[in-house]
Amino acid sequence: MVRTITQKCEKTPLKKGPWSPDEDHKLIAYIQRYGIWNWSRMPKPAGLARSGKSCRLRWVNYLRPDIKRGNFSKEEDETIIKLQQTMGNRWSAIAAKLPGRTDNEIKNYWHTHLKKRLNNDPKANSAEKTPQLETSRENLSSFSSGIADHEIDHKPQIAEQESICEAFGELQSLWTESQVTTAMAEDSEAMFTKSTAADQVWLQQDPIFPCGSFSDASISDYWLNLSVQSDEISGM
DNA sequence: AACAGGGTCAACCGCAGCTTC
DNA sequence: AGAAGCTGCGGTTGACCCTGT
Known part of the structure; x- marks a missing residue:
């Protein structure tokens, strides 16, 4: 009747913080x-x-x-804005509409990019209060196109992906x-x-x-x- | 060159809802 | 019916990096 309590019985302290490539190996x-x-x-x-x-x-x-990494496209920006206006901060529901994107990623992206853009642009703000989304979409497009791809630092992501790639490559021999x-x-x-x-x-x-x-x-x-x-x- | 401040994002925390016993 | 466990969600934190001075 009483379920086996696995984690509570564990004496081993659980590790926290960033994941190492080795841990990624093991999980994958x-x-x-x-x-x-x-x-x-x-x-x-x-x-x-x-x-x-x-x-x-x-x-x-x-x-x-199936995770899509890299920059958000204009279309994705627009979708997030639109869905956030209609659904609020239901990030998982918004993520469901954007294949390959995670709720955490969308949430971060909203707080660090989109929210500021909207706040900095009165036109976008007014559009946010009305069903007329086109204004904000246009503003967003101009914002998005104003950000050159090279301005965004890809190095951490690439380094991480490289590490995971190495990890996965080694899995072949790992199994055998x-x-x-x-x-x-x-x-x-x-x-x-x-x-x-x-x-x-x-x-x-x-x-x-x-x-x-x-x-x-x-x-x-x-x-x-x-x-x-x-x-x-x-x-x- | 060194420091401060701001931006970014991976990861944690707490909670709610559902399932199982 | 209710306690306990599991999962998923949204908010928040903190480490790292970049930029400006």
């Missing part, structure tokens, strides 16, 4: 192999001293293969020869065998992000693009 590797079955229970078998919440956030906001992987697999299997009846139901279901979907063409493209990008960087 684990999800690739087992899919997403239970965030709060996967950190341990994945070899991570992180909370399930932290793992979920890292995956959803950064490691997920790594003892870490074996240990992870054993841990997971041990965990599965110890799991409760409820867990068994969980395991019979498709994972939220099934392992097999990594072989999808779009996902392959993602990693291929990262690889190409990495090659370009190293060739510079």
Whole structure:
């Protein structure tokens, strides 16, 4: 009747702060192999001293293969403005309308870019109060076009992507020869065998992000693009 | 060259809602 | 029915970077 309390019983202090490439490795590797079955229970078998919440956030906001990184387009700007006016700060709902963008990313982008642009432009403000969105759209377009791409620093993102790319490249050998992987697999299997009846139901279901979907063409493209990008960087 | 201030964004926190037992 | 666990959401924080002086 009483559920097994996993995290509360853990004596190991959970790590916080920025994720290392090694941690990214482990999370990607684990999800690739087992899919997403239970965030709060996967950190341990994945070899991570992180909370399930932290793992979920890292995956959803950064490691997920379908995330579109880079600058927001004018169209995306306009969509965010429009949706924010109609839906308010429901970032997840807004993110659902922008494939490849995360709620966190949109929220940050709103607070750091769009909000200021609107506040600095009375025309945009007046448009915000009326259904006539065209004025603000035009203003936004002019704002957007006024920002040269080269003015935005891509280095951190590229460096991070390069790191993740390296991480993922190494996964190939990881699966075949790594003892870490074996240990992870054993841990997971041990965990599965110890799991409760409820867990068994969980395991019979498709994972939220099934392992097999990594072989999808779009996902392959993602990693291929990262690889190409990495090659370009190293060739510079 | 060194410092201060501002901007950006990844990550954390607290809460609400849902599910399970 | 209610306690406990899990997930997802929005607000906030803090570290890092850039720019101006």
